Amino acid sequence: MSVFRPQYTNRRGVLVHTKIWYYKFVFAGREIKESAKTASKTVAKEAEKLRRRELEQAFNGIVDARNDRVRGLRELAKQFLKDYRVRQPKSASFAEHAIGHVQRLLGDLMAVDVNDKIAYKYQTDRLAEGAAPKSINEEIGFLLRLLPVAHAGAIRAQLKQQKRLKLKVPKRVGKAYTEEEKLALVTSAKSAKRSKGIHLATMFAQHAGLRDKEIRTLQWNRLNLIKRIITVGETKSDAGTGRTIPMNDELFSAAVEYVKWYTERFGTSKPEWYVFPFGRPRPKDPTRPQTSLKTAWRNARARAKVEGRFHDNRHTFVTDLAESGAGDQVIQDLAGHVSKDMVKHYSHIRTEAKRRAVGALSKAPAVPAAKADGAPEI
Numbered sequence: 001m002s003v004f005r006p007q008y009t010n011r012r013g014v015l016v017h018t019k020i021w022y023y024k025f026v027f028a029g030r031e032i033k034e035s036a037k038t039a040s041k042t043v044a045k046e047a048e049k050l051r052r053r054e055l056e057q058a059f060n061g062i063v064d065a066r067n068d069r070v071r072g073l074r075e076l077a078k079q080f081l082k083d084y085r086v087r088q089p090k091s092a093s094f095a096e097h098a099i100g101h102v103q104r105l106l107g108d109l110m111a112v113d114v115n116d117k118i119a120y121k122y123q124t125d126r127l128a129e130g131a132a133p134k135s136i137n138e139e140i141g142f143l144l145r146l147l148p149v150a151h152a153g154a155i156r157a158q159l160k161q162q163k164r165l166k167l168k169v170p171k172r173v174g175k176a177y178t179e180e181e182k183l184a185l186v187t188s189a190k191s192a193k194r195s196k197g198i199h200l201a202t203m204f205a206q207h208a209g210l211r212d213k214e215i216r217t218l219q220w221n222r223l224n225l226i227k228r229i230i231t232v233g234e235t236k237s238d239a240g241t242g243r244t245i246p247m248n249d250e251l252f253s254a255a256v257e258y259v260k261w262y263t264e265r266f267g268t269s270k271p272e273w274y275v276f277p278f279g280r281p282r283p284k285d286p287t288r289p290q291t292s293l294k295t296a297w298r299n300a301r302a303r304a305k306v307e308g309r310f311h312d313n314r315h316t317f318v319t320d321l322a323e324s325g326a327g328d329q330v331i332q333d334l335a336g337h338v339s340k341d342m343v344k345h346y347s348h349i350r351t352e353a354k355r356r357a358v359g360a361l362s363k364a365p366a367v368p369a370a371k372a373d374g375a376p377e378i
Contacts, residue, residue: 003036003044023048027055057150073114074107076146090234098139101126102146111147116158119143123167133167140166174312176319176348181306182206185313188304195296197276197283200258202300204230205313207251209321209335211235212310217289221271225259228252235336243336318346323353 002024005017021044024033034051036044077099085092105122106114119140126136144152159165177185186206189199204210210218214235222231228247235241247255262269266277266286278288297310314335321331322343331343 003041003048023051025052027052071111072107073109073111073143073146074103076111077103077107080142080146095142098135098142099146101131101139102143106143111151114143114147114151114155116155116162116164119155119159120162120164123164127167132169134169137166137169174315174346174348175308176316177206177306177308177312181304181308182316184304184306185300189296189300191303192296192300194281195299196258196261197290198293198296198300200254201276201293202297202310202313203251203254205310206316207248208245209314209317210245211314212293216274216276216291216293218275219271220269220273220275223255223275225252225255232336241336243333245334315346315348318343319348322347322349 003021004024005019005021007015007017010016019039021036021038021041022033023036023044024031025048026032032051032055036047038044038047081092081096081099084095088095102122105125106118109118122143123136123140126139127133131139144156147155156165186199186202189202192198201215204215204218205212208230210230210232214232217233218230219233222233224231230245230247232241232243232245258275259269262275265283266273270286273286274289276290277283277286278290279285283290293310301308318331318335321334326334328340328343331337331347332340335343335346337343337346
């Protein structure tokens with residue numbers, strides 16, 4: 001083990017030492033010769049010890065190589081997303097959105113600079129921006145995935161010990177709209193002047209249980225108006241991808257009416273075109289899907305004076321199926337759920353339906369039969 005300052009010949013031809021110290025040693029049969037990046041001999045000796053220890057730990061699978069630790073988060077994020085898009089194409093946009101916030105707030109840091117305090121401060125900063133705890137937890141998860149494994153593991157352990165690894169997420173129970181609320185929402189959506197698609201989108205959610213993204217990315221080749229069948233494309237679960245949903249009369253009528261507007265707007269409807277085309281404030285490009293239903297839904301909900309999320313239309317669909325007597329397997333097939341637990345999560349059997357069910361158990365007291373003469377008392 002040794003530290004030294006390399007020599008070089010200056011412009012005057014004099015042999016002099018550099019100001020920066022280097023260390024040199026042999027590890028696993030290979031000579032390690034690197035700059036300590038310091039003008040202090042004492043610090044250089046400590047750097048040599050740390051470097052040897054780091055190599056020993058990396059060799060034994062305890063920590064990661066130093067090269068990964070000194071890379072910037074922005075660079076690590078770029079490489080991570082490149083791999084993620086190939087391996088997880090369905091959720092690539094979600095990862096890009098989450099990591100975008102990490103890059104915005106921490107992108108200038110090197111991986112080695114990230115610690116439990118940085119992660120905790122990130123949580124605080126995002127809460128101050130109004131981000132939801134669930135979103136922040138997902139972003140912290142991606143941050144740790146950007147870091148070398150051992151480094152991330154150490155931070156995760158520290159945060160967990162401090163009970164700061166995950167923010168508490170409020171349990172948000174979905175609701176099922178009443179018949180009056182359903183009618184008000186559909187009527188309001190139909191009266192929308194700018195967004196002609198929000199009416200059909202609401203109908204798809206209430207009468208077919210389609211998720212937001214399933215609606216926005218629906219193409220005409222998956223909407224068979226002759227057979228009255230919807231075939232769902234790629235979605236968040238394998239159980240939901242490719243499922244078929246029959247259209248009832250109300251949904252079919254809404255779809256036929258929408259087709260008339262669509263053909264007037266674009267002249268035709270090609271199989272590969274999207275049912276809900278891209279464009280603001282009015283649809284203009286049917287080759288791209290609409291990016292969001294939030295604004296149109298918020299306006300429709302405000303006009304209807306109904307509280308609730310767009311996703312609650314899906315809760316309503318499953319609840320209506322459950323109240324109609326449909327079995328769990330039918331509900332799973334239509335909604336694209338993978339387990340009975342998910343059916344239970346989405347089904348909100350209304351109080352009135354429960355009242356009818358328990359009411360059916362109540363029977364009028366039987367009139368006692370006339371006691372025959374001489375019959376013994378019981």
